[in-house]
Amino acid sequence: MEFEAMSCDELSAYLRSVPGVYALLNEPAELDIAEVGDGNLNYVYFASNTKAPEKSVVVKQAPPFLRLVGKSWPLTRHRMEREVAALRRFGALCPQHVPRVYHADNERFLMVMQRLSSHRILRQGLMDGVVYPKLAGHLSTYLAHTLFFGSDLYLAPDVKKQAVSAATNSELCKITEDLVFTYPFEDHPSNAYSPAFSRAEIERLWRSPALRVAVGEMKWSFMNDAQTLLHGDLHTGSIMVNEDETYVIDPEFAFYGPMGFDIGAVLANLLLAYFSRDWHDRDKRANGELPYRDWLLEQATQIWTGFADQFVALWREHESRRKSHFIGDDRSGACEQAFRTRFMQRLFAASLGFAGCKMIRRIVGMAKVADVTSIADDALRASVEVRALRCAERLLVERHAIAGIGDVVALAREIHATRYAQT
Amino acid sequence: MEFEAMSCDELSAYLRSVPGVYALLNEPAELDIAEVGDGNLNYVYFASNTKAPEKSVVVKQAPPFLRLVGKSWPLTRHRMEREVAALRRFGALCPQHVPRVYHADNERFLMVMQRLSSHRILRQGLMDGVVYPKLAGHLSTYLAHTLFFGSDLYLAPDVKKQAVSAATNSELCKITEDLVFTYPFEDHPSNAYSPAFSRAEIERLWRSPALRVAVGEMKWSFMNDAQTLLHGDLHTGSIMVNEDETYVIDPEFAFYGPMGFDIGAVLANLLLAYFSRDWHDRDKRANGELPYRDWLLEQATQIWTGFADQFVALWREHESRRKSHFIGDDRSGACEQAFRTRFMQRLFAASLGFAGCKMIRRIVGMAKVADVTSIADDALRASVEVRALRCAERLLVERHAIAGIGDVVALAREIHATRYAQT
Numbered sequence: 092m093e094f095e096a097m098s099c100d101e102l103s104a105y106l107r108s109v110p111g112v113y114a115l116l117n118e119p120a121e122l123d124i125a126e127v128g129d130g131n132l133n134y135v136y137f138a139s140n141t142k143a144p145e146k147s148v149v150v151k152q153a154p155p156f157l158r159l160v161g162k163s164w165p166l167t168r169h170r171m172e173r174e175v176a177a178l179r180r181f182g183a184l185c186p187q188h189v190p191r192v193y194h195a196d197n198e199r200f201l202m203v204m205q206r207l208s209s210h211r212i213l214r215q216g217l218m219d220g221v222v223y224p225k226l227a228g229h230l231s232t233y234l235a236h237t238l239f240f241g242s243d244l245y246l247a248p249d250v251k252k253q254a255v256s257a258a259t260n261s262e263l264c265k266i267t268e269d270l271v272f273t274y275p276f277e278d279h280p281s282n283a284y285s286p287a288f289s290r291a292e293i294e295r296l297w298r299s300p301a302l303r304v305a306v307g308e309m310k311w312s313f314m315n316d317a318q319t320l321l322h323g324d325l326h327t328g329s330i331m332v333n334e335d336e337t338y339v340i341d342p343e344f345a346f347y348g349p350m351g352f353d354i355g356a357v358l359a360n361l362l363l364a365y366f367s368r369d370w371h372d373r374d375k376r377a378n379g380e381l382p383y384r385d386w387l388l389e390q391a392t393q394i395w396t397g398f399a400d401q402f403v404a405l406w407r408e409h410e411s412r413r414k415s416h417f418i419g420d421d422r423s424g425a426c427e428q429a430f431r432t433r434f435m436q437r438l439f440a441a442s443l444g445f446a447g448c449k450m451i452r453r454i455v456g457m458a459k460v461a462d463v464t465s466i467a468d469d470a471l472r473a474s475v476e477v478r479a480l481r482c483a484e485r486l487l488v489e490r491h492a493i494a495g496i497g498d499v500v501a502l503a504r505e506i507h508a509t510r511y512a513q514t
Numbered sequence: 515m516e517f518e519a520m521s522c523d524e525l526s527a528y529l530r531s532v533p534g535v536y537a538l539l540n541e542p543a544e545l546d547i548a549e550v551g552d553g554n555l556n557y558v559y560f561a562s563n564t565k566a567p568e569k570s571v572v573v574k575q576a577p578p579f580l581r582l583v584g585k586s587w588p589l590t591r592h593r594m595e596r597e598v599a600a601l602r603r604f605g606a607l608c609p610q611h612v613p614r615v616y617h618a619d620n621e622r623f624l625m626v627m628q629r630l631s632s633h634r635i636l637r638q639g640l641m642d643g644v645v646y647p648k649l650a651g652h653l654s655t656y657l658a659h660t661l662f663f664g665s666d667l668y669l670a671p672d673v674k675k676q677a678v679s680a681a682t683n684s685e686l687c688k689i690t691e692d693l694v695f696t697y698p699f700e701d702h703p704s705n706a707y708s709p710a711f712s713r714a715e716i717e718r719l720w721r722s723p724a725l726r727v728a729v730g731e732m733k734w735s736f737m738n739d740a741q742t743l744l745h746g747d748l749h750t751g752s753i754m755v756n757e758d759e760t761y762v763i764d765p766e767f768a769f770y771g772p773m774g775f776d777i778g779a780v781l782a783n784l785l786l787a788y789f790s791r792d793w794h795d796r797d798k799r800a801n802g803e804l805p806y807r808d809w810l811l812e813q814a815t816q817i818w819t820g821f822a823d824q825f826v827a828l829w830r831e832h833e834s835r836r837k838s839h840f841i842g843d844d845r846s847g848a849c850e851q852a853f854r855t856r857f858m859q860r861l862f863a864a865s866l867g868f869a870g871c872k873m874i875r876r877i878v879g880m881a882k883v884a885d886v887t888s889i890a891d892d893a894l895r896a897s898v899e900v901r902a903l904r905c906a907e908r909l910l911v912e913r914h915a916i917a918g919i920g921d922v923v924a925l926a927r928e929i930h931a932t933r934y935a936q937t
Contacts, residue, residue: 426727430723
């Protein structure tokens with residue numbers, strides 16, 4: 092049977108038939124339904140009690156195709172089960188940063204979840220230059236908890252191996268394998284280049300052995316390193332914020348993968364936001380306050396350092412409670428510390444590598460980011476794009492040599508200050 | 515119900531009741547059954563037609579415990595299903611090096627397989643100083659084919675992810691995680707030290723941050739890097755040989771793990787054989803021929819180089835047939851080559867790291883190797899053990915700096931020529 096999105100009446104009747112949801116909406120006689128999805132994958136609705144609009148939920152339904160492309164790109168509807176499972180798992184680990192799932196229907200591939208009505212998509216907030224004072228603290232907490240508690244550093248090995256199998260998400264991983272790690276480096280029809288973007292920059296991506304090797308290594312890691320349950324698509328469009336709260340949404344790409352992939356997604360999107368300030372700050376006068384672009388880099392710094400501190404603290408506490416270390420007993424006291432240091436260095440390098448891949452795909456691949464696509468001046472947009480690409484390339488190629496997040500910030504500033512030839 | 519090993523009569527009646535096996539044994543009126551298992555895990559029998567002893571099969575049955583330890587170490591009998599699946603998969607890839615499975619019984623956790631009656635365990639052959647002229651060629655072929663065809667370099671990503679899940683082998687992986695990567699570095703009751711082995715060497719293992727960090731990284735890789743279907747226990751006791759043929763047996767530890775683990779196991783056991791020549795060659799006079807210890811190092815060299823050449827050739831052929839590369843299209847021609855080179859460098863380093871772990875566990879851990887335990891002179895045995903440990907440590911700590919297999923051979927010779935203080 093051909094898939095048809097539910098009509099508002101059908102959805103309304105359905106929601107009223109689910110006792111838990113019906114109660115939550117205050118037993119509405121009538122519901123206002125609005126389709127609001129602007130995502131790439133799914134249909135998304137707000138359903139509100141007509142008489143008490145503050146009683147409202149989000150409904151998300153997965154059609155049997157990639158919504159961005161349409162029926163010509165079929166996609167398993169079972170992705171909804173992955174998303175529900177991930178939301179529940181992440182919600183158990185980090186309830187303050189993950190929307191609650193009220194109801195999941197595995198036959199309709201639909202779920203009903205918490206409406207975040209006073210929050211907006213972080214990407215939009217960043218484009219508007221809004222400062223979120225708690226953002227870095229929240230995201231570092233979310234990352235530390237979700238990445239640590241899914242891993243072999245915490246879980247018993249058999250439980251972790253079961254979790255790996257249960258989280259297999261081949262079709263959505265394939266999208267990432269293709270759209271992030273492969274197509275951007277090919278003359279692929281799904282790629283899209285902005286009007287003033289130079290051909291030389293495309294050739295540069297295709298023909299640099301050092302870059303292609305680094306991207307190949309990140310792809311291999313993405314496909315093989317089943318380290319923890321990842322969100323899998325943690326860009327600034329998957330984060331909802333207000334002054335006080337931060338929520339991470341849309342984990343349909345969740346699977347067991349390398350920790351650096353989620354961290355890299357956050358860093359990549361902050362860096363894209365940073366380079367695109369040339370446009371979004373065009374009417375701003377310097378006024379003595381910290382310029383917004385500096386605030387963005389400060390967030391990258393605080394997110395990495397906050398994440399690393401909390402991750403290591405969780406790890407220490409767990410091992411001290413359990414009275415054993417991942418590496419085994421350590422009579423010297425120096426070995427487990429040295430292992431943690433090395434582990435975090437490697438994780439940092441991987442995060443930079445993934446950040447580079449994510450930045451590149453957003454510039455030359457199919458799925459763009461509004462920070463950049465909203466730049467109306469073609470030449471300016473191209474110059475932002477080139478800087479983002481050069482930054483991505485350096486992150487990838489130099490990831491093992493970059494000593495810390497301070498060096499990433501310095502690199503971003505250096506590239507921002509450089510004028511690249513437009514050929 | 516308590517497990518009881520089958521009696522000879524029961525096994526005989528059972529085998530005659532399986533039509534395929536009965537025919538293979540030439541419809542015997544009577545069978546000679548001999549329990550021959552000296553392995554750590556299972557019961558193993560030869561079953562032969564009494565009137566035609568050349569008609570013979572091997573029967574292997576998994577008791578619900580680790581045979582080496584006994585009922586106090588329970589172990590899933592489903593390991594037999596893993597072993598059967600792995601034998602069939604490896605047999606399909608490399609029929610000339612894998613014994614045929616004639617019959618598998620998932621209720622009795624038993625299988626009937628090809629008897630290799632003119633072959634002996636490689637470890638025994640090496641201890642006796644036998645030269646196997648085809649060994650290196652065969653093992654490098656086996657390694658190249660099994661490691662390549664299970665990986666993302668060959669399989670479609672969804673097929674590979676399914677294979678990862680299907681090969682989950684938590685209980686047997688746990689044995690490796692504990693006995694190879696953890697207990698040897700602890701004051702663990704399962705460890706065993708030879709009589710003259712110095713306390714200082716044990717402390718050295720426990721207290722060296724560089725070594726413990728490297729071992730921790732290999733453990734993390736073992737637990738997380740689901741690269742290909744591994745044999746999982748590829749020491750020289752899992753290989754049967756004669757002048758003309760080489761068979762790899764006993765893959766009950768098979769799971770999706772890092773490629774370097776199987777390669778490292780082979781290298782480790784050749785190095786253990788090398789260092790133990792001080793004992794096994796004790797009555798030999800130099801006679802102008804290549805000393806056996808040099809032949810052993812030559813095998814390590816030929817196995818790595820033969821493996822690497824064949825693996826890269828399989829990879830090239832596959833991508834040339836498929837007209838696409840793992841890294842995506844490569845218009846320059848230089849990028850895919852550079853990626854392969856890097857891939858092989860990293861695989862080499864990982865193989866050395868795993869070799870180091872495998873050598874250490876054989877010296878201080880629970881399960882020893884006869885090459886070393888057969889040394890009747892305690893002081894000589896301890897000196898062999900110390901050399902093996904020092905070599906293992908250097909392989910682990912310097913794995914990223916060691917440029918090629920020639921350097922490993924030089925390192926082994928250097929350590930063999932060094933006199934370590936016995937304290």
